[in-house]
Amino acid sequence: MKLSGILAVLLLVYTERSGFGMCHPKPACRYPPSQWCRSLEIAIECRVEKQCMEVNATRPNQAVPVVSVTLYYESLCPDCREFITQQLFPTWTMLQDIMAVTLVPYGNAKVHQSFLSNSPFTCQHGEPECRGNMIEACILHLTERTLAFHIIYCMESSADVLSAAQSCLWLYAPSVPWSRVDSCVKGDLGYQLMRANALMTRALNPAHTHVPWITFNGEYTEENEDKAMSSLFQLVCHLYKGVKPPACTGAPVRLDRSFC
Structure with a gap:
């Protein structure tokens, strides 16, 4: 619970x-x-x-559906990092009984048509961001969701996202050895996870034009995104249909x- x-x-x-x-x-x-x-x-x-x-x-009454918040983002995007650290994680910390968070690290990345290359993805902020996206995708896959969010918040709030990954994993999920994350990143599993994130991002309707891109209960509106960027906490409270x-x-x- x-x-x-x-x-x-x-x-x-x-x-x-x-x-x-x-x-x-x-x-x-x-x-x-x-x-x-x-x-x-x-x-x-x-x-x-x-x-x-x-x-x-x-x-709260567990029979009432929680507010589902899905964030499509990039690991090194400054605006994404600001939203995660100043809006999403603090709001979830306060309201996690009435909201569910899904993180999709991919954003404005591109998939090469051929997967023969050692780097089938190109990212808006270069190769380090591709690695950061994949590390966070692997962490989301290998750890329990709540712990994964803590780890990713730890990374995104650090001065160096990539350098913080191993220590953040050890802090919040010491039972998961870094070698498992490293194997995921370097192996086929990491690419499979990123392809899945690419498909989720491409399936957005309307198509995303920027990141962070935020949907609520599977739907995107510019009005809700504007509200989320200024006060996600108030928006989640408003959208929840049960007793506050x-x-x-x-x-x-x-x-x-x-x-x-």
């Missing part, structure tokens, strides 16, 4: 106030705070099962608090 960003923050505050902060050692568990409530086993290992039960009580979560309404969430 997923933990929404705003509730993750509340959980951190609560656990710090209830004995996991300065007064006692950090919980001895292998998972980052965003994963503490993913399963009962993890919650028990991290000693936050009570807090997770309280936080889960505020979840506390993050959207600003309603306080009361938790059982204690102090030391």
Whole structure:
């Protein structure tokens, strides 16, 4: 089960106030705070099962479809990097219970008609971007979606996207060796993933004219894209058809608090 960003923050505050902060050692568990409530086993290992039960009580109605956000982008495009780091990832951190994110790294790349070349793709920002796109495609394929988004955010927010890839993978998915990503990038799997991303991008209707290109529930409108670029958070809250979560309404969430 997923933990929404705003509730993750509340959980951190609560656990710090209830004995996991300065007064006692950090919980001895292998998972980052965003994963503490993913399963009962993890919650028990991290000693936050009570807090997770309280936080889960505020979840939106799971029967209502989430807002599906698909981003078609390029790994080294400055505007794409800005959208991922300043709009998409922060919004998803706060609203991941009511939104689903799909990342399609390809953008304005071109596929050579012949695949006899060692580099069948050309990218708007050169060969490094082609490699960055493929690394991120492989990470999306080899790791769980939530972890993959954390890894890609880590890369895109770094000074050097490509150089950060290995350390970002180790930070968020230590069980996945870099050798698997490297084999994917250098082998046929990476090219298959990029061809699939090329087909998805080419199938867009209307056809994309720039990146970042953002669709909501499978549809693109210039109006929604303009709103997303200025305040994706408000747009997702508006598009969600169910009862708005506390993050959207600003309603306080009361938790059982204690102090030391």
